[in-house]
Amino acid sequence: MKILFSPSEAKYKDGDNYKITEKSFVFPELFQYRNQMINKYQSFIDNANNDEIAKLIGTKKQDVIDYYSSDIFKRNTKKVIQRYDGVAYDYLKYEELNNTEKEYIDKNVIIFSNLFGPLLAGDLGLPDYKLKQGEKIDKLAVEVFYKEHFTKALDKYLEDEDVLDLRAGFYEKFYKLNKPYTTMKFIKDGKVVSHWAKAYRGIILNNISKNNVKNIDELMSLKFDNLSVSEIKKQKLKTEIIYNIL
Secondary structure, three states: OEEEEOOOOOEOOOOEOOOOOOOOOOOHHHHHHHHHHHHHHHHHHHHOOHHHHHHHHOOOOHHHHHHHOOOHHHOOEEOHHHHEOOHHHHHHOHHHOOHHHHHHHHHHEEEEEOOOEEEEOOOOOEEOOOOOOOOOEOOEOHHHHHHHHHHHHHHHHHOOOOEEEOOOHHHHHOOOOOOOEEEEEEEEOOEEOOHHHHHHHHHHHHHHHHOOOOOHHHHHOOOOOOEEEEEEEEEOOEEEEEEEEO
16 A cells, blocks of 8 residues: 655754765656756756745745755755654654554655655655745746656556555645545544644554555554544545544
8 A cells, every 4th residue: 555645844954965866766767857856946046036035935034045045966865754844744753663664654655745746755865955835946836847747657656556645635736646545534523624634644654554554444444543434435536534533
């Protein structure tokens, strides 16, 4: 089973000296496109004024602007799953997993980066970067670019797998599933939640790794603390499990 997951705006800044190459990420045969986007981002940064960079990265804090104005290719890199911080990642608790559980995450979770596109959690070579969600780079929509160039590869990669889509809605723009898949919605007091949805996506991913879940049937047999299934909706290719937060 493969799990599609969102990135996080918050990221750790440390890393090592492993530099970006065509071997850094899944789909090395498509690295030219990924590299094209990263270079386009860096070229924009190199030639933009302060206000343009602020708009691109989504902050007016000068120290942050100064930091992200540096060369992305010269920054230290980190395993993808260890680069991201934020609510979902806090509740995933990757560093507390044992080696077998970490390997499950590394091999089965696909994270859709705002700048780097679809990445495996275990891919090496992801630098700290900042790009506001939905912001275009020199009039180019990043999500449209990756959808155009990576859809066929993702279709092939997922064709024999059960798929659990835990992405936030925006990241569906990077890749639209063309086969049956399962997703989840979280309800509290009759309302769809946002913050707690991120937390429970992390909790569920933690539980999936600990139980080495191989398919949707095994997923459906899991019980999650403080969650109860209220409804299961099926519409075309999508099966949506609706959870009540207790």
